[in-house]
Amino acid sequence: MNLFEFKMPEHFIIWNDPLIKGAWVSIILATLGIVFVLTYFKKWKWLWDEWLTTVDHKKIGIMYIIASLLMLFRGGADALLMRTQLAFPDMKFLNAQHYNEIFTTHGTLMILFMAMPFIIGMMNIAIPLQLGTRDVAFPYLNAMSFWLFFFGAMLFNISFVIGGSPDAGWTSYTPLAGSEYDPGPGQNYYLLALQIAGIGTLMTGVNFLVTIVKMRAPGMTLMRMPMFAWSTLITSVIIIFAFPVLTVALALMTFDRLFGTHFFTISGDGSPMMWANLFWVWGHPEVYIVILPAFGIFSEIISTFARKRLFGYNAMVYSMVAISALSFIVWLHHFFTMGNTPAINSFFSVSTMAIAIPTGVKLFNWLFTLYKGRIELKAPMLWAMGFIPTFLIGGVTGVMLALAPADYQYHNSYFLVSHFHYVLIGGTVFGMLAGMYYWWPKMFGHMLDERMGKWAFWLFTIGFNVCFFPQYPLGLMGMTRRMYTYPEGLGWDGLNLLSTIGAFMMGVGFLIIAYSIYWSARYGERDTTGDPWNGRTLEWATTSPAPVYNFAHIPKVEGQDAFWLMKQKRKKGKKEKTPELKRIHMPKDSGRPFVFSFFWFVAGFGFVFEWHLIGFAGLLGVLACMLLRSFEYDDHYYIEVDEIKRTEAAAGRL
Amino acid sequence: MATQNNHASTPLEYSTEEGRLKIFGFWVFLGAEIVLFATLFATYLTYQHATAGGPTPQDLFVVKDFMIETLLLLASSFTCGLAIYEMRRGNQKALLLWYIVTLLLGAGFLYFEIHEFFMYVTEEGATMQTSAFLSSFFVLLGTHGAHVTLGIFWIILLLIQLQKRGITPVTSRKLFVAGLYWHFLDVVWIFIYTLVYLMGVAG
Numbered sequence: 001m002n003l004f005e006f007k008m009p010e011h012f013i014i015w016n017d018p019l020i021k022g023a024w025v026s027i028i029l030a031t032l033g034i035v036f037v038l039t040y041f042k043k044w045k046w047l048w049d050e051w052l053t054t055v056d057h058k059k060i061g062i063m064y065i066i067a068s069l070l071m072l073f074r075g076g077a078d079a080l081l082m083r084t085q086l087a088f089p090d091m092k093f094l095n096a097q098h099y100n101e102i103f104t105t106h107g108t109l110m111i112l113f114m115a116m117p118f119i120i121g122m123m124n125i126a127i128p129l130q131l132g133t134r135d136v137a138f139p140y141l142n143a144m145s146f147w148l149f150f151f152g153a154m155l156f157n158i159s160f161v162i163g164g165s166p167d168a169g170w171t172s173y174t175p176l177a178g179s180e181y182d183p184g185p186g187q188n189y190y191l192l193a194l195q196i197a198g199i200g201t202l203m204t205g206v207n208f209l210v211t212i213v214k215m216r217a218p219g220m221t222l223m224r225m226p227m228f229a230w231s232t233l234i235t236s237v238i239i240i241f242a243f244p245v246l247t248v249a250l251a252l253m254t255f256d257r258l259f260g261t262h263f264f265t266i267s268g269d270g271s272p273m274m275w276a277n278l279f280w281v282w283g284h285p286e287v288y289i290v291i292l293p294a295f296g297i298f299s300e301i302i303s304t305f306a307r308k309r310l311f312g313y314n315a316m317v318y319s320m321v322a323i324s325a326l327s328f329i330v331w332l333h334h335f336f337t338m339g340n341t342p343a344i345n346s347f348f349s350v351s352t353m354a355i356a357i358p359t360g361v362k363l364f365n366w367l368f369t370l371y372k373g374r375i376e377l378k379a380p381m382l383w384a385m386g387f388i389p390t391f392l393i394g395g396v397t398g399v400m401l402a403l404a405p406a407d408y409q410y411h412n413s414y415f416l417v418s419h420f421h422y423v424l425i426g427g428t429v430f431g432m433l434a435g436m437y438y439w440w441p442k443m444f445g446h447m448l449d450e451r452m453g454k455w456a457f458w459l460f461t462i463g464f465n466v467c468f469f470p471q472y473p474l475g476l477m478g479m480t481r482r483m484y485t486y487p488e489g490l491g492w493d494g495l496n497l498l499s500t501i502g503a504f505m506m507g508v509g510f511l512i513i514a515y516s517i518y519w520s521a522r523y524g525e526r527d528t529t530g531d532p533w534n535g536r537t538l539e540w541a542t543t544s545p546a547p548v549y550n551f552a553h554i555p556k557v558e559g560q561d562a563f564w565l566m567k568q569k570r571k572k573g574k575k576e577k578t579p580e581l582k583r584i585h586m587p588k589d590s591g592r593p594f595v596f597s598f599f600w601f602v603a604g605f606g607f608v609f610e611w612h613l614i615g616f617a618g619l620l621g622v623l624a625c626m627l628l629r630s631f632e633y634d635d636h637y638y639i640e641v642d643e644i645k646r647t648e649a650a651a652g653r654l
Numbered sequence: 655m656a657t658q659n660n661h662a663s664t665p666l667e668y669s670t671e672e673g674r675l676k677i678f679g680f681w682v683f684l685g686a687e688i689v690l691f692a693t694l695f696a697t698y699l700t701y702q703h704a705t706a707g708g709p710t711p712q713d714l715f716v717v718k719d720f721m722i723e724t725l726l727l728l729a730s731s732f733t734c735g736l737a738i739y740e741m742r743r744g745n746q747k748a749l750l751l752w753y754i755v756t757l758l759l760g761a762g763f764l765y766f767e768i769h770e771f772f773m774y775v776t777e778e779g780a781t782m783q784t785s786a787f788l789s790s791f792f793v794l795l796g797t798h799g800a801h802v803t804l805g806i807f808w809i810i811l812l813l814i815q816l817q818k819r820g821i822t823p824v825t826s827r828k829l830f831v832a833g834l835y836w837h838f839l840d841v842v843w844i845f846i847y848t849l850v851y852l853m854g855v856a857g
């Protein structure tokens with residue numbers, strides 16, 4: 001390692017492929033377009049004041065969701081490129097190297113830069129409102145989390161045009177991902193981008209744990225919390241126990257690649273298997289991090305649109321606790337075939353199958369909530385209804401994969417690819433889209449168009465099954481994961497073509513959603529009541545969108561479904577006494593989280609190319625930001641009673 | 655700001671909502687730190703015999719050296735406790751003094767640790783690149799040492815704030831949290847002392 005060495009990689013600017021040239025052109029055009037629009041409409045200051053410096057959980061949530069939709073677009077484009085390559089035998093659309101790069105960026109982006117921020121976005125939008133509180137416990141830290149995610153995602157996204165994409169799969173197994181077989185900056189991008197975003201996620205876990213444990217409205221005992229709050233609490237605990245393992249794993253591989261240590265190399269007595277273990281000790285809990293919040297959202301939506309209390313509330317909570325505990329003792333099911341002893345494989349096989357029990361409990365609870373409910377099939381509910389059968393298929397095939405001896409047959413085949421897409425799309429993506437339709441009025445004050453919503457749902461869901469169901473038989477017929485092409489005459493042609501057609505149907509579904517976002521902003525139905533769905537929980541007790549301070553008075557909670565109870569009481573004609581308004585203590589906005597995370601980006605970029613001087617300079621910037629924060633005492637202000645009165649009067653509440 | 659606490663039962667750092675939240679948040683963060691170190695320990699224990707023909711723990715570890723490091727760090731944890739005790743009594747001078755002693759002991763620990771690493775590299779040719787054992791040794795101890803270094807600079811900043819502002823709910827909360835951090839590093843060291851050094855020399 002030489003601090004002052006600046007070695008240019010062989011390909012710094014990637015310009016060797018028509019697709020990438022096209023990407024360059026569109027990136028430059030899009031950037032110029034954004035700069036032009038912001039300048040022309042004099043929006044730079046607005047952007048900085050309202051968004052880049054905000055510490056308001058509602059705005060941070062919106063930024064998370066916009067970012068994850070963009071990442072869904074990029075990841076989806078990757079997916080369509082792959083499906084195009086696989087549509088016919090012997091296709092020459094992508095070469096092997098390019099295919100490797102694309103499944104790597106697709107998988108990594110979808111999990112870490114689409115699913116994670118979507119979930120954290122939902123938490124930001126809903127949790128403080130559901131708890132009846134004014135913000136998360138640490139708003140400044142919340143902004144840091146967002147910007148760390150954002151710059152981590154940017155670092156990952158520029159890899160394919162500057163320096164080259166990572167290409168060792170989202171799991172990045174060693175020795176393939178080690179410097180010997182994978183020199184060059186691509187893999188470093190993976191390591192550093194995930195590291196930066198991961199620190200942000202860990203901070204989110206701490207933040208939401210403290211918020212939920214300490215900041216619930218008076219009267220809201222733990223067992224009166226909305227189910228989404230429960231799922232967030234449990235997810236936060238999993239994040240706190242799982243993400244540090246990722247931090248270490250990534251750091252160790254970074255050391256191997258940059259400084260020549262021997263954690264995952266055979267030489268020097270290291271062990272490539274160590275990586276698989278560390279990765280999945282984080283990785284399996286991670287899949288529960290992305291599914292539990294979706295479970296929480298479905299619970300809210302199903303009980304709202306069935307007009308019933310959630311069936312088996314306690315069982316729901318305990319089953320989530322059980323899932324979270326089990327999620328830490330199943331990781332080895334990802335490599336049954338790597339030569340463990342039968343005793344070890346048996347243990348992990350049984351523990352994995354055990355997770356089906358609490359998951360089944362939840363499924364029955366949703367069904368019983370629906371039973372005799374007055375069901376209204378609005379867009380959010382449609383996604384919830386689509387989730388139940390889809391996730392069931394994903395879950396059943398998961399149990400099949402958990403059977404260690406049988407797994408030798410279909411391990412790393414398209415059977416697996418189909419399984420994880422059934423749970424990741426059918427569970428997480430459906431859940432996030434459901435939540436997006438459900439809370440959109442709360443975020444923006446207008447509804448997403450219902451008719452387009454239905455079209456999008458049916459196209460996406462049918463397309464999804466057309467795309468992924470054929471992959472189960474394909475896997476059983478021997479088509480392996482990550483193969484970039486296949487010869488004619490294996491009997492795979494028809495099913496692969498069908499799968500590609502389904503993928504493009506999903507793409508159209510996504511475009512309809514995107515268009516409906518634009519259309520609804522201009523012409524969509526406005527939500528003037530704050531309670532468009534006849535909701536049950538506290539986020540519907542305030543205006544849409546909620547004022548900065550969320551609630552002028554902190555609500556008093558008297559049971560589960562707090563807002564429902566309030567409405568019941570009001571119907572009976574009981575008047576609540578409104579206490580005097582008091583001035584409200586709020587955190588000040590700050591630009592430092594943005595700058596701080598930008599320095600991380602600089603550091604990351606430097607280390608990607610092993611330009612250590614730039615790397616350390618970035619870290620110095622990070623430390624300087626922390627120093628300035630330590631000396632900051634004046635970081636709060638008060639919203640005076642007059643202003644609250646004006647806001648409340650405008651909302652028609654005084 | 656009064657140095658005296660109005661509620662005799664609640665310490666000053668817990669007297670505000672913000673203080674309570676931040677202290678609890680820091681405990682949660684320490685939970686994550688425990689997982690981080692646990693992972694590094696697991697890695698080290700996996701690789702402790704993976705010496706690739708290079709030096710072994712018995713070749714390297716010198717009982718006297720790691721005993722000195724241990725005593726310095728343990729003593730610093732004690733003086734840090736005294737500092738918080740004086741903070742609770744509202745005695746700013748003693749608080750400052752004990753924290754300075756803590757930092758000096760911490761710096762002494764670092765001096766011996768860096769010296770130890772330096773000897774390994776120059777005398778024994780034992781570097782991070784030698785074997786998986788040494789990779790995991792240096793990264794585990796390096797992470798701990800980096801925490802101590804960061805802690806020293808952090809506490810210096812806090813002592814400057816203390817001198818400027820006195821003992822307030824905010825400064826007392828910050829110093830209290832830094833104290834938790836310092837004790838935590840001591841606990842980690844006890845595991846390093848046992849699992850790395852004692853088990854290492856015992857073979």
Ligand code: HEM
Nearest residue numbers: 076079082103107110111115169170171424481482483503
């Ligand atoms: C738009 C719908 C999607 C389509 C058409 C699609 C398609 C694909 C394809 C073709 C592969 C490569 C399979 C292989 O060659 O082994 C793949 C891999 C993968 N996908 Fe998707 N995908 C979609 C959405 C998602 C989503 C939403 C997620 C996660 C939330 C996801 C996560 C993954 C992961 C983790 C991999 C494995 C990457 C690797 O092997 O390293 N996908 N997907």
Ligand SMILES: [Cu+2]
Nearest residue numbers: 284330331334
């Ligand atoms: Cu798993």
